[in-house]
Amino acid sequence: MKNAGKGKASSTIWHNIKQSIIWQELDTNTNATKDQVELFGEGVFTNPKPEDLIKRAIELSTDENDIVLDFFMGSATTQAVAMKMGRRFIGLEQMDYIHSVSIPRLQKVIDGEQTGISSDVNWQGGSSFVYCELAKSNQTFVDEITVATDIATLEDIYKRxxxxxxxxxxxxxxxIDASTSEFAELSLENQKHLLMELLDKNLLYVNYCDIDDEEFNISDDDKAFTRSFYGEV
Incomplete structure (x- = not known):
C-alpha cells in the first residue's frame, strides 16, 4: 500500500486566507503520516491531511448531523473526521485502494481508534457506514478488455x-462492419486500444433513470436502496 496516493502539503492550501488565525496551531502533515503508520503500519499516502485541519473546516461549514460530501475520498480522512464529529458523509473514490485503505480506516474508526482528533472529541467508537459500487454498463467491457490475454477472447468481447x-x-x-476483417489482423494490444476507443465512456455505469431497464438486471433490493439514497420511496 506504500505511496497509495500523493497529496499536497496542507500549509500551502490556506496560505492566502486573510483570517489566518483560524488555521493557526493546527496539526502537521508529518503527524498525520504518523497516524497513518499507527493505523496501517506504514504511510500509505504522501502529505496526508491532519484530522484537525479537516475538523476546523467542518466546524466552520456544518452542524451536527449535516452531510459532508467528498468527491475524492483518498485515505478517508474527511469521512473519519465527519464520523467522529457526528456528521453524516458521502465519499466517492475510483481507485482500488478504497478496499485496502479507505474502508479499513473507517472500520478502525468504528472500532474506536485513537489517532487524530479522537481524544479532542472523546471518540469512543461506534457509528456505521454503507459501501456501494456503481452498477456497471460499458465498464464491464473495459474490465474484460483490460485482463484479456488472447485475441480469441477479444474477438468474443468485440462481438458482444x-x-x-x-x-x-x-x-x-x-x-465497424467494414473493418471487421482488419480488426482480426491487429496485434493484441492494438485490438485492446481499438475496443476501448469504440466504447462510449459516458455510459460506463448504469444511469439512475435506467435502473428499471431489464437489460441491466438490477435487483429489486438494489433498486430500493438506490431510490432511498435519492429520497424516493
Missing amino acids: MLATGFISSKVNPKD
Whole structure:
C-alpha cells in the first residue's frame, strides 16, 4: 500500500486566507503520516491531511448531523473526521485502494481508534457506514478488455460489444462492419486500444433513470436502496 496516493502539503492550501488565525496551531502533515503508520503500519499516502485541519473546516461549514460530501475520498480522512464529529458523509473514490485503505480506516474508526482528533472529541467508537459500487454498463467491457490475454477472447468481447454495448456516437456502425476483417489482423494490444476507443465512456455505469431497464438486471433490493439514497420511496 506504500505511496497509495500523493497529496499536497496542507500549509500551502490556506496560505492566502486573510483570517489566518483560524488555521493557526493546527496539526502537521508529518503527524498525520504518523497516524497513518499507527493505523496501517506504514504511510500509505504522501502529505496526508491532519484530522484537525479537516475538523476546523467542518466546524466552520456544518452542524451536527449535516452531510459532508467528498468527491475524492483518498485515505478517508474527511469521512473519519465527519464520523467522529457526528456528521453524516458521502465519499466517492475510483481507485482500488478504497478496499485496502479507505474502508479499513473507517472500520478502525468504528472500532474506536485513537489517532487524530479522537481524544479532542472523546471518540469512543461506534457509528456505521454503507459501501456501494456503481452498477456497471460499458465498464464491464473495459474490465474484460483490460485482463484479456488472447485475441480469441477479444474477438468474443468485440462481438458482444456490438450486440449489447453502447458504442461511441463518434463511430459510424457501417465503418465497424467494414473493418471487421482488419480488426482480426491487429496485434493484441492494438485490438485492446481499438475496443476501448469504440466504447462510449459516458455510459460506463448504469444511469439512475435506467435502473428499471431489464437489460441491466438490477435487483429489486438494489433498486430500493438506490431510490432511498435519492429520497424516493
